[in-house]
Each structure stands twice: as structure tokens, then as C-alpha cells.
Amino acid sequence: xxxxxxxxxxxxxxxxxxxxxxxxxxxxxxxxxxxxxxxxxxxxxxxxxxxxxxxxxxxxxxxxxxxxxxxxxxxxxxxxxxxxxxxxxxxxxxxxxxxxxxxxxxxxxxxxxxxxxxxxxxxxxxxxxxxxxxxxxxxxxxxxxxxxxxxxxxxxxxxxxxxxxxxxxxxxxxxxxxxxxxxxxxxxxxxxxxxxxxxxxxxxxxxxxxxxxxxxxxxxxxxxxxxxxxxxxxxxxxxxxxxxxxxxxxxxxxxxxxxxxxxxxxxxxxxxxxx
Amino acid sequence: xxxxxxxxxxxxxxxxxxxxxxxxxxxxxxxxxxxxxxxxxxxxxxxxxxxxxxxxxxxxxxxxxxxxxxxxxxxxxxxxxxxxxxxxxxxxxxxxxxxxxxxxxxxxxxxxxxxxxxxxxxxxxxxxxxxxxxxxxxxxxxxxxxxxxxxxxxxxxxxxxxxxxxxxxxxxxxxxxxxxxxxxxxxxxxxxxxxxxxxxxxxxxxxxxxxxxxxxxxxxxxxxxxxxxxxxxxxxxxxxxxxxxxxxxxxxxxxxxxxxxxxxxxxxxxxxxxxxxxxxxxxxxxxxxxxxxxxxxxxxxxxxxxxxxxxxxxxxxxxxxxxxxxxxxxxxxxxxxxxxxxxxxxxxxxxxxxxxxxxxxxxxxxxxxxxxxxxxxxxxxxxxxxxxxxxxxxxxxxxxxxxxxxxxxxxxxxxxxxxxxxxxxxxxxxxxxxxxxxxxxxxxxxxxxxxxxxxxxxxxxxxxxxxxxxxxxxxxxxxxxxxxxxxxxxxxxxxxxxxxxxxxxxxxxxxxxxxxxxxxxxxxxxxxxxxxxxxxxxxxxxxxxxxxxxxxxxxxxxxxxxxxxxxxxxxxxxxxxxxxxxxxxxxxxxxxxxxxxxxxxxxxxxxxxxxxxxxxxxxxxxxxxxxxxxxxxxxxxxxxxxxxxxxxxxxxxxxxxxxxxxxxxxxxxxxxxxxxxxxxxxxxxxxxxxxxxxxxxxxxxxxxxxxxxxxxxx
Numbered sequence: 001x002x003x004x005x006x007x008x009x010x011x012x013x014x015x016x017x018x019x020x021x022x023x024x025x026x027x028x029x030x031x032x033x034x035x036x037x038x039x040x041x042x043x044x045x046x047x048x049x050x051x052x053x054x055x056x057x058x059x060x061x062x063x064x065x066x067x068x069x070x071x072x073x074x075x076x077x078x079x080x081x082x083x084x085x086x087x088x089x090x091x092x093x094x095x096x097x098x099x100x101x102x103x104x105x106x107x108x109x110x111x112x113x114x115x116x117x118x119x120x121x122x123x124x125x126x127x128x129x130x131x132x133x134x135x136x137x138x139x140x141x142x143x144x145x146x147x148x149x150x151x152x153x154x155x156x157x158x159x160x161x162x163x164x165x166x167x168x169x170x171x172x173x174x175x176x177x178x179x180x181x182x183x184x185x186x187x188x189x190x191x192x193x194x195x196x197x198x199x200x201x202x203x204x205x206x207x208x209x210x211x212x213x214x215x216x217x218x219x220x221x222x223x224x225x226x227x228x229x230x231x232x233x234x235x236x237x238x239x240x241x242x243x244x245x246x247x248x249x250x251x252x253x254x255x256x257x258x259x260x261x262x263x264x265x266x267x268x269x270x271x272x273x274x275x
Numbered sequence: 276x277x278x279x280x281x282x283x284x285x286x287x288x289x290x291x292x293x294x295x296x297x298x299x300x301x302x303x304x305x306x307x308x309x310x311x312x313x314x315x316x317x318x319x320x321x322x323x324x325x326x327x328x329x330x331x332x333x334x335x336x337x338x339x340x341x342x343x344x345x346x347x348x349x350x351x352x353x354x355x356x357x358x359x360x361x362x363x364x365x366x367x368x369x370x371x372x373x374x375x376x377x378x379x380x381x382x383x384x385x386x387x388x389x390x391x392x393x394x395x396x397x398x399x400x401x402x403x404x405x406x407x408x409x410x411x412x413x414x415x416x417x418x419x420x421x422x423x424x425x426x427x428x429x430x431x432x433x434x435x436x437x438x439x440x441x442x443x444x445x446x447x448x449x450x451x452x453x454x455x456x457x458x459x460x461x462x463x464x465x466x467x468x469x470x471x472x473x474x475x476x477x478x479x480x481x482x483x484x485x486x487x488x489x490x491x492x493x494x495x496x497x498x499x500x501x502x503x504x505x506x507x508x509x510x511x512x513x514x515x516x517x518x519x520x521x522x523x524x525x526x527x528x529x530x531x532x533x534x535x536x537x538x539x540x541x542x543x544x545x546x547x548x549x550x551x552x553x554x555x556x557x558x559x560x561x562x563x564x565x566x567x568x569x570x571x572x573x574x575x576x577x578x579x580x581x582x583x584x585x586x587x588x589x590x591x592x593x594x595x596x597x598x599x600x601x602x603x604x605x606x607x608x609x610x611x612x613x614x615x616x617x618x619x620x621x622x623x624x625x626x627x628x629x630x631x632x633x634x635x636x637x638x639x640x641x642x643x644x645x646x647x648x649x650x651x652x653x654x655x656x657x658x659x660x661x662x663x664x665x666x667x668x669x670x671x672x673x674x675x676x677x678x679x680x681x682x683x684x685x686x687x688x689x690x691x692x693x694x695x696x697x698x699x700x701x702x703x704x705x706x707x708x709x710x711x712x713x714x715x716x717x718x719x720x721x722x723x724x725x726x727x728x729x730x731x732x733x734x735x736x737x738x739x740x741x742x743x744x745x746x747x748x749x750x751x752x753x754x755x756x757x758x759x760x761x762x763x764x765x766x767x768x769x770x771x772x773x774x775x776x777x778x779x780x781x782x783x784x785x786x787x788x789x790x791x792x793x794x795x796x797x798x799x800x801x802x803x804x805x806x807x808x809x810x811x812x813x814x815x816x817x818x819x820x821x822x823x824x825x826x827x828x829x830x831x832x833x834x835x836x837x838x839x840x841x842x843x844x845x846x847x848x849x850x851x852x853x854x855x856x857x858x859x860x861x862x863x864x865x866x867x868x869x870x871x872x873x874x875x876x877x878x879x880x881x882x883x884x885x886x887x888x889x890x891x892x893x894x895x896x897x898x899x900x901x902x903x904x905x906x907x908x909x910x911x912x913x914x915x916x917x918x919x920x921x922x923x924x925x926x927x928x929x930x931x932x933x934x935x936x937x938x939x940x941x942x943x944x945x946x947x948x949x950x951x952x953x954x955x956x957x958x959x960x961x962x963x964x965x966x967x968x969x970x971x972x973x974x975x976x977x978x979x980x981x982x983x984x985x986x987x988x989x
Contacts, residue, residue, distance in 0.1 A: 061650035064643050066323050068495060071334060071477075075698055076327045083320045272579065 005220035012111045013203060020199040024243060027201045028116065028255050035108055035256075036263030037271070039101055044273040047097040052274045055093060058086045107217070109253070114221050116252035118204040118238035120197040126155060126172040128237040129192075131183055133165045134210070137230045142167075147182040151175030152194065165232070183234060190225045192234040207235045345475030346701060348958025350971070352762035355696065355755055356705040356949070358406075358483065359748055360399055361712035361922060362769035362932045364390045366722075370745050378753035382767065382934045391931035392945035393771040395870050396821040396888050397922050399712065400434055400500060402770035402931070402946055403484040408464035409950030409965030413878025416463040417485055418885060419819035420501075420509075425831045428805050430818060430904075432509070434485045434501040435460050437636065439550055448552050449601060456550075458488045458636060463880060464964070467950040468492055468703065474959050477702035479695040482688060484707065487659060489640035496640045497648065497691070499707055502659035505547045505597075505607045505627035505635060510658050512626055514671045515542060518619035526899075527665025535620060539565040544577065546597040546627065547605060547635075558597040558605065566616055573613055586613045589680060592654035594630060606630035608654050612676060623671050625680075629657045648691060655687040662713035668918050674736050677717060682747075685710040689751060696758060703953065708751075714744045715773045719920020723775035727913035752934075759936065764956060769931035770946060776921035778858060779898030779914050780865050780891065782817040783906045789852065791815040794906060801906035808906065811835060814845060815886075817901055820923040822885025823849065823869075830882075846871055846886060853889065858911045865895045865911065867925040876966055890925030897923065939970040 015034070019027040062079040069075040121127055129146070133139055139160040144167055146154060156170040171181075179194040195204045205221025210232055216224055225231050242249035268275055346352065370376045371383065382388070394402045394412055396419065404417040412418050422433040436459045440452035462485045468478040472493030480486060484500030504510055512528040514521075517540070522530050533540045546558035562577040571586040578595045590611040597605040607627040615621040629635050631645040631654065638657050639645035649655065661684045667677040685708060692706040720726035721738040752767055759765055783801075786792040793812035794801055801807035805816065810826060810833035817823045825842050828834040836842055849869065856866040868890040872881060875888075889897065899916070900907065922929045933944050939952075947967030954961045955969035 057650040061647055063319065063323070064647040064650065066327065068641070068644060068647055069698060070327070071331075072698075073327065073331050077324075080320050080324050080327075087320075 002216065002220075002223045005216060006223075008107065008111065009114075009203070009220060012115065016115055016201060016203070020201055022200060024116065024201045024241075025255075028243065028252065029259060031112055031115075032256055032259035033263045035105070036260040037267060039105065039260070040264050040268060040271050040273045040275070042101050042104070043097045043275055044271065046100040047274075048093055049274045052090065052093045055086050055090045056274070059083055059090065062086070109256075110218060110220065112252070112256065114203045114205060115201050116243070116256075117241060118206055119241045120195045120199070120202050120204055121173050121238065122196065122198065123173050123176050126170055129169045129171055129181060130233075130235040130237065131167045132232040132235070133167070133185075134230045134232050135165065137165065138162060139165060139167045142230070143186055145184040147184065148194075149179045149181070151177060151196075152179050152181065181234075181236075183231065185230055188226070188229045190229050190231055190234060192236065193222060194236060195238075204238055206238050207233055209233045346957070349476070349956070350958060351764050351956050352701045352760075353699060354703045354764045354766070354953060354956055355759070356703070356766045356768065356953075357692075357752065357755065358403070358705065358707035359711045359767060359769050359932075360484075360707065360709055361715050361771060361773050362745075362748070363715070363772040363774075364930055364932050365772070366741065366745060367932055370742065375742065375746060376749040378749045378756055379767070379934060382752060382756065382765065382936055386934065386936035387939045389933045389939070389942055389944050391768055391933040392943065393926050393929060393931050394946060395875055395890075395926050397771040397924065397926040397929045398820055399770055400485050403500070403707070404462050404464075405947050406768075406770065406949050407466040407468070407483060407485075408462075409467060409947050409961065409967040410464050411876035411878060411947060411966050413872075413876060413881040413884055414464050414964065414966065415878075416461060416880035416883055418883065418888075419822055421819040422461075422883060423818050423824065425834075428808075428810065428816070428818075428831070428904075430804065432501065434462055435487050437503065437507060445553070448554070450551060450553055451601070452550075456636075460485075460488050460490065465962075466490070466492075467953050468494055468496075468705070470954060470959060470962065471703065471957055474957070476957050476959075477699065479699060479702070479704045481691050481695060481704070481706040482709075483705055484659070487638065489637055491640055494640075494702070495644045495695075497645060498638045498657075498659065500659040500709070502629070502638055502657060503636070504658050505605065505629055506545075507547065508626070510626040510660050510663060510665070512663055512666045512671060513545065513624035514666075514669075515622040515624070516619060518621065521619075521621070525665075525669040525671065527663075528669060528671060533564075533620060535566075538568070539563065540620065544595065544609075544624065544627070546595075546607070549599050551599045551601065551603060558599060560595055560597060564620075564622070566620070568616055571616060573616065575611060582611065584611055584613055586616050587676070588612070589676075589683065594654070595627065605635050606633040607635075608657075610680070612672070612680075614671075614673065614676065623666060623676070625656075625663060626658055631655060631657050648694070652687070652690045652694065655691070656684050660713075661709055664713050664717055664918060667717050668916050674718070674740075674917070678714070678740065681710055681714055685747075693754075696755070703957075708748075711744060711748060711769065715741065715920045717917050717919070718744075719773060719775055720917075723777065723919070726775060726777055726919055728915050728917060728919045731915040756936070765934075765936045766949070767932070767934040768946075768949065771922040771926070771931050772929040773920045773922050774893045774924060774929060776896045776914050776919055777894040778861065778863075778865065778896075779912050780856075780858075780889075780895055780901070781898045781905075781907060781910055781912070782823065782889065782901040783904065784901070784908060785853075785856075785910050786815055786817060786823075787906050788908070788910070791849070792906065799908065801904070803903045803905055805904040805906070808904075815849060816904070817889075817897065818904060819885070820897055820902060821889045821891075823887040823889065825886045827886075842886070846873075849887060853887075858895070860911060863894065864892050866890065867892045867928070890927070891923070892925065893928055895924065896921045935970075938972050940972045941970060944970050 016027050062082040065079040066076050140162055146169055151174050153172045153174050154169055155172050159168045173196050176196050181192045181194055183190050192208050207219045208222040209215040209219045211224040211227050243252050243255045371380050394405045398419055400417050400420055401412050404415040408415045417433055419433055421430040424431055438457035440454045440456050442453040444451040444453055468480055469492040471478055478494035480496040482497055482499030486496055487498035487502040489496050489498050513531055514528055515531045515533050517533050517535050522532050533542045541563050544560040544562055548555050549558045560578055564573050564575050566573045573584055575582040582590055584590050592608045595607045599605055608630045609627050610625045612623040629638055631649040634645055662681040666672040688708055695704045718740040720728045791814045793809040795807050795809045798807040813826045814836050815823055815825050825836050825845055826834045827836050827838055836845055853866050853869045855864055858865045870888040872884040872886055948970050951961035951965050951967045952970040955971045
């Protein structure tokens with residue numbers, strides 16, 4: 001799974017690296033454009049284009065019918081009934097391409113979340129590191145040591161929360177540059193990367209998870225923790241990132257949703273896709 | 276896969292989709308857009324519903340206070356008029372007597388059947404104009420398909436004029452229009468549906484001739500005969516062929532020679548003139564065709580589309596988009612038909628119809644009506660003269676293909692009719708069908724064993740074609756009849772009948788040989804549109820399907836005959852000579868009667884009427900050459916074209932048909948009586964300018980109304 005994740009991740013890295021120092025909206029526009037086009041192609045191949053075209057025509061016809069027979073209340077009502085009927089059919093026609101699209105789009109969104117979901121850390125900023133142990137391991141009785149790379153300072157001793165099976169530290173960034181955190185548990189070690197950057201967009205992996213196909217799909221940013229290490233996950237609490245739209249801070253997925261729809265709409269004629 | 280594994284897989288997918296919910300259930304722009312559109316549609320529908328509910332009482336109230344309590348005086352709720360162009364009484368009577376038309380017979384037995392007096396001349400645009408206005412031609416100004424410009428002696432379309440925009444902005448190579456193109460209807464007087472609409476009675480008028488450009492009234496109208504194609508003509512087909520021997524001048528069409536390389540060819544579709552550029556060059560669409568001779572099909576690539584088409588099969592309507600420049604596109608629809616793949620490639624392309632979804636010219640009232648019909652029922656033919664008779668006449672379409680195409684068109688019109696009927700519980704629906712006219716024009720020779728065209732060209736079918744046509748119309752009447760209620764009236768009518776067209780009369784040649792028309796010095800014949808006529812020595816000339824004009828001083832630009840007595844005397848002389856003109860070769864009378872316009876019912880547009888209208892005898896008609904102003908030395912010749920039936924003859928021998936599911940007050944109804952009858956049925960007094968009279972037997976109607984009211988009270 002990691003092989004797939006790393007290739008998929010590299011593709012996104014290849015796309016975003018040129019825009020890493022630019023305004024995040026540029027990277028977002030590129031991502032929205034590419035996925036918009038990709039999804040249009042999937043929609044075209046998997047949907048009943050003729051059916052969608054017909055059903056949309058019928059909806060438009062009945063909308064015009066309301067206008068044409070505006071003095072006839074019963075015809076207007078019938079037309080409205082027909083619009084609802086064909087609208088349901090239209091939604092039905094969208095169901096099949098949705099099934100085909102949902103897996104790639106989820107994988108894309110997971111990757112985009114690494115680039116647009118979190119703010120990277122900067123010099124002087126502190127953060128929380130959470131290490132969750134596997135079931136059956138008690139944080140109070142587990143020998144765990146944190147060894148950060150140079151430039152990272154451990155500010156507090158480990159906080160062991162027995163109920164959550166979790167051990168937390170507060171750390172701070174003393175120097176810029178790529179860093180990682182080594183965690184030693186019962187003599188075995190796991191390494192968690194830490195992103196400290198001044199780029200406007202950069203890839204941030206907040207969680208490293210245990211080897212498990214489902215977990216790896218959801219958190220594909222780093223290689224999984226080896227099976228014999230008693231750690232369930234290692235998480236760095238990065239600050240949430242927001243897209244700045246004329247002073248209005250919006251979640252990246254909203255921006256992505258709107259932009260990709262705009263691109264989809266703009267290019268549907270060019271790609272001859274009926275949506 | 277074990278059961279446990281399947282369970283695990285199911286759990287995985289459930290968890291997978293459950294966990295992605297925080298991703299706002301976003302599923303891509305395509306489906307996202309679909310859901311967004313769907314939501315917008317629901318929202319819009321909801322708004323419209325609210326608006327309809329809230330505004331309906333106000334609109335109802337406004338109608339009330341305007342005094343448009345439309346149906347208060349009406350004898351009926353609904354009137355359906357089926358116009359079956361050219362249905363011949365003699366044939367319908369024959370088929371009814373043989374029991375082949377049960378629905379027509381039922382209509383006759385429950386109501387009335389009569390022969391319907393037509394107009395002088397008996398030509399569709401004239402007759403249907405009289406139908407809708409209740410007036411004779413001198414009051415509605417339509418005397419033929421063509422009229423003539425007395426300044427140039429050149430023909431004009433009699434029904435409408437489409438001109439360029441009056442104001443244009445000239446920038447570089449472009450002429451950017453600042454106003455709409457001039458589209459002017461030339462038919463005068465008021466159609467009865469306009470009068471009904473003013474009284475609040477709603478009508479749907481489908482394809483009735485001479486309704487282009489569409490006029491404003493209370494109802495819906497789709498223009499019919501005389502609506503142009505995208506090239507501005509009355510229908511220009513295209514014939515693509517790799518056979519050099521078949522490249523010749525074809526009436527009504529354009530030949531496009533093609534060269535085949537490795538089972539494919541590259542050619543073009545010839546579009547309209549680009550009025551946006553100063554050079555007014557023709558717009559063209561490149562087209563590539565690749566064949567598969569084994570599969571007997573071809574792949575046509577045009578306007579960004581790929582159409583796979585089997586040989587001898589019509590394509591569906593294909594949308595074409597011509598780029599005029601400055602982002603402006605002109606839309607058309609057309610159908611392809613590959614008639615042959617080898618040894619030579621041959622393909623027919625229908626005239627470029629105005630796309631009803633995006634009409635380049637207004638073809639309906641309101642404008643959205645044509646769009647509505649296309650969205651609801653699919654694309655449909657918009658050309659006024661829809662059935663491509665010239666393609667069959669010129670041998671581009673086979674008889675079978677022509678019939679197939681005509682019945683495709685007919686089906687579209689039936690769909691429109693039944694949609695309108697379903698929507699009209701109160702009001703009027705008038706639907707015109709060209710099918711009867713065009714099929715009789717092209718197949719009438721099978722009813723005439725002596726017809727010269729049976730020996731030439733395509734003649735592979737039989738008289739069954741006409742019988743089938745009448746039976747199909749009978750089925751249509753049956754379907755409509757079954758939807759009638761007690762307060763519905765059904766009228767089935769034709770504007771004229773049909774007779775065999777065996778012999779052509781070269782009227783202009785006769786005028787030339789008898790000294791009324793002169794040719795330029797040294798010329799013994801003239802090409803089209805009087806090219807070699809010496810107007811300064813010409814007294815009379817023929818133009819169109821039945822008209823003779825006197826070359827009158829002060830009216831024609833080079834007129835030589837004085838108005839008044841000189842014109843009268845010339846007309847008298849011509850009438851005397853032409854009345855009873857004999858075709859010596861056949862020993863038959865070619866012209867029954869010449870009608871003097873001064874003896875026809877008067878009207879304000881009499882000046883535009885031909886001075887004389889020729890009433891040809893059965894079997895005769897003006898020749899193809901004479902119609903277009905050609906002159907030669909042959910008076911009479913055989914008609915060897917597939918166009919073998921006609922009605923542009925003595926109107927007294929080509930009456931139409933008239934069926935109504937009620938009793939009427941005369942046995943000799945006339946086409947001008949339909950409009951006043953319709954008004955009377957809806958309780959509206961016919962205006963004084965109408966020439967016709969109501970056919971309603973008021974006593975029967977009032978009695979029936981009284982009985983109905985009594986029944987309702989009980």
C-alpha cells in the first residue's frame with residue numbers, strides 16, 4: 001500500500017512544487033482544474049449521456065411549459081409534477097458516475113488535505129505530539145522516549161493519559177529546516193516527520209499510523225509504523241489552515257468544491273460532457 | 276472468496292464511505308454539478324409553483340374585468356382542424372365507398388362531408404391564406420408562391436421578405452449588425468385565430484402555410500409553408516457524389532463532387548452566406564467521411580460529431596454549428612442519407628433546417644414555442660416545404676427513401692398535434708399536414724396509366740402508395756376522433772384536390788409565338804427569368820404557376836401597354852385565344868378558362884394580382900420552364916418528371932374536401948367559409964370584411980346547447 005501511496009503522493013508533489021511559494025489559491029486553482037477535467041472524463045465515460053441529455057431537455061421543456069401555459073393552472077401544476085419526476089430521474093442518472101468517482105475523489109481529497117489542510121510550523125512555534133499506544137499497552141507502564149532532531153525542543157515531560165492510551169508532549173521549533181521525531185518504545189523506534197517551512201503550500205502529514213490497509217488509505221502521508229511496535233498512531237497537532245478570500249477565511253474544501261465545479265462547467269462543452 | 280472475506284469487504288466499504296462523510300460528501304464536479312443543477316431546478320420549480328398559485332387569481336381577475344369571458348357565448352369548448360393539404364375528393368369518395376376509410380366514413384355519417392370550393396388560383400399559399408382570413412385573394416395579397424417585381428421583372432417570394440439589418444457597424448472585415456434583420460410578412464388581413472385570441476380564446480396553430488414570420492396573438496404558433504432554410508431558400512438539398520457523370524444542374528439542390536482516397540473523403544457542408552463579413556462569403560463546415568464497404572456503413576465526422584450511418588438509412592437530426600466570427604454561431608439541423616457506397620459514393624443531405632432549439636430566425640410565436648417543442652419532442656423539421664420533392668424529382672432520392680423521409684416528418688407533426696390537443700381542453704388546435712400534398716405530387720402517375728413519367732425515371736412503386744397515404748390519414752383522423760367529447764368539433768379539410776399532370780404548357784412560348792412576347796434581336800429562346808426578352812416590344816408575360824401579366828405602362832418599368840381600354844382589349848384578346856386552347860398532339864383541350872382579375876372578388880390588393888389567371892384542364896399545367904420565365908419554341912410537351920400530380924389548374928375541377936362532425940347549412944361550402952364558421956362556433960361575430968359565411972346550422976347548435984344545459988342541470 002505504501003508503494004501506491006508514495007507514487008500517488010509524488011504525483012501531487014510534482015504538481016504542487018512549482019506553486020509552493022505562490023499564493024495558495026494558485027495551487028488550489030491548478031488542483032481544481034486538473035481534478036475537474038479528470039472527473040468530467042470519468043463522468044462522460046460512466047454516465048448515460050444520452051439519457052441525461054434527454055432528461056434535461058424534458059426538464060427544460062416543462063419549465064417552458066409553465067411559461068407557455070401560465071393561464072392554465074392545471075397544466076402548470078402538471079408541468080411542475082413532471083419537472084420533479086424528471087429531476088428524480090436526472091439524479092438517478094448521476095448515481096452511476098458518482099459510484100465510479102467516489103473512490104478516486106476521496107483519494108484525491110485525502111492528498112489535497114495534506115497540502116491545504118494544515119499550516120506548517122515555523123520558528124518559535126510550539127505544538128503537541130500525541131502518541132497513541134496499541135490496545136493492551138498502558139501508558140503509565142510503557143517505557144517511551146522521545147528523541148527530536150536538532151532544532152526541536154521538548155518543552156514538557158510526557159503526559160500519560162491512561163484512559164486514552166495516549167502519551168503527549170509539548171515541543172517547540174527552535175530552528176527551521178526538515179526535522180523528524182524519533183520515538184523509542186520498549187527499545188524499538190518509530191520516526192515521525194515534522195514539517196517546518198515558510199512555503200505558502202507544503203505537504204504536511206499530521207498522522208502516522210500502524211500498518212493497516214484502511215488506515216493507510218486515510219493517512220497515506222508516511223510509511224506505516226512497523227507491526228511489532230506497540231504504537232497505534234503518532235500525531236502532530238498542526239494548526240488548521242484556511243484560504244483567505246478577501247479577508248474571509250474559508251475551508252479549503254469549499255474553495256475546491258466551488259472552483260472544480262466552475263472548471264467542470266467551463267470545460268464541459270469543450271470536452272462534450274453532458275452533466 | 277469466502278463468506279468471511281465478503282463480510283470483511285462489506286465492512287471495509289461501509290467504514291470507508293462512513294469515514295469519508297467528514298469530507299462533506301463531495302463527489303466530484305460532474306456529480307456535484309448534477310446535484311447543484313437538480314437543486315436549482317427544484318428551487319426554480321418551487322418558485323414557479325408559488326408564483327403560479329399567487330398570480331393566477333390576479334390574472335383570472337384581470338381577464339374577467341377585461342370582459343374576456345371567452346367561452347360564455349361559445350357553442351363549443353374545443354375545435355380541432357386538420358388540414359390535409361391536397362386531399363382529393365374523388366379519391367376519398369372512391370376509397371370510402373370501398374370501405375377503406377372507416378374513420379372518414381364515420382365522420383361523414385355522424386356529421387357532414389362535402390367538396391370544398393377552393394380559391395382562384397388553386398395553389399396552397401393562396402388557399403390557406405383564404406382559409407385563415409375568410410377572404411378571397413385580393414384581400415390577403417397572396418396570389419401564388421411567387422410574385423414579380425414590376426421594376427425588374429424578377430420573381431420575389433410572395434409571402435415574406437427577409438432582409439439584412441438596416442444599421443451595421445463596419446469594423447475591419449466585419450459588418451456588425453446593430454439592428455435585427457428585416458423580416459416582413461406580406462400576407463395581409465387578419466387570421467381568425469387573432470380575432471379569437473382578442474376575445475380570450477386560446478389557439479395552437481401548427482405549420483399552417485403563410486404563417487412566417489409568426490405574428491403575435493393569444494396562443495402558440497409554429498410557422499409552416501414558406502419558412503426558409505438556413506440558406507434563405509425554400510429548401511436546398513445537397514448531393515455528394517464521386518460519379519462525375521452525375522454532376523449536372525439540379526433544381527432545388529447543390530451537387531458537391533467528391534474524390535475518394537483510401538476509403539475516405541474530405542468535403543464540406545455549404546452553409547449560409549456570412550452577413551457578418553463584408554465579403555459575404557459562404558460559411559462552410561469541413562466534413563470527413565470514412566467508409567466500410569464490407570459493413571455497408573460510413574463514419575461521418577462533422578461539426579465535432581461522429582455519426583456512424585448504415586447505407587440506405589436516414590440519420591437522426593444532426594446539429595450543425597457554423598462559425599460566423601466574433602463568437603457568433605449559426606445553428607442548423609440536417610439529416611444524412613447514403614444512397615450508395617460503391618461503385619460510386621452518393622449521399623443526400625437534407626436542406627439545412629433552422630434549428631428549432633436555437634432558431635436563427637423567429638419560426639414560432641412566442642419565440643420559445645419552437646424551443647419547447649424541440650426539448651419536449653426532439654428536433655423536428657422547420658423548413659416550410661418540408662418534404663423534399665425536388666430531391667426525388669432530380670433522382671437524388673429514391674421513391675422509397677422519399678416516402679420514408681416524408682413519413683418521418685409526418686410523425687413529428689402528429690406528435691406536435693397530439694401534444695397540443697392534450698394541452699387544449701378549451702380552445703382551438705389547427706394542424707396542417709403537407710404529407711398528402713407532396714406524396715400525391717410525386718406518386719400521382721401511378722393512378723394514371725397513360726402518364727408519360729411511368730416510362731421514364733423511377734417508377735418502381737404502384738398506386739398502392741396513394742391508397743396507403745389515404746389510409747394513414749384515416750388512421751390519424753380516427754385517433755383524433757377518439758379524443759373528442761360532446762363539446763368538441765372536428766374539421767378535416769383540404770385546400771384543393773389533385774389531378775394528373777401529364778402535359779406541360781409552355782405559356783411564355785405560346786405568348787412568344789403569338790406575338791405577345793418578344794425576344795432580343797437574334798434570339799430564338801430565352802433563359803431563366805426572361806433573360807433574353809425584349810421588354811420594349813413585349814405586351815404580356817407569364818410568371819409563376821398560373822399568372823399572366825400585361826406589360827403595362829406606368830406599372831412595369833418597361834411597360835408598353837396603356838392602362839384602361841388598351842389593357843382591357845389585350846386581356847379580352849388573350850382570353851379569347853387561350854380559352855379552349857387545344858393540344859393538337861393529344862386532341863385535348865389544354866386550357867378550360869382564363870380568369871380575368873377584374874371579374875374576381877375585389878379587394879385592396881387587386882393591383883398585385885396577375886392580370887389573368889389560367890385555368891388549365893385536367894392533365895395539363897404550366898410547364899417547368901414557363902414558371903421560371905424561360906421561352907422556347909415548344910408549346911406542349913410531356914411531363915416526364917416524378918412530380919406527376921398537380922392542382923394548379925382550373926379551380927373548379929380541383930375542389931378540396933370538407934368533413935365536420937356536425938351538420939352544416941349548405942352542400943357547397945367554400946374555403947373562405949371556414950374562418951367565419953370557426954368564429955361563429957366560438958360565439959364571435961365574423962367581421963364584415965370576411966367574404967365567407969358561417970356554415971353553422973344555428974338551430975341544431977342552439978338546440979344541442981339547450982339540451983346540454985338541461986342535462987347539466989338535471
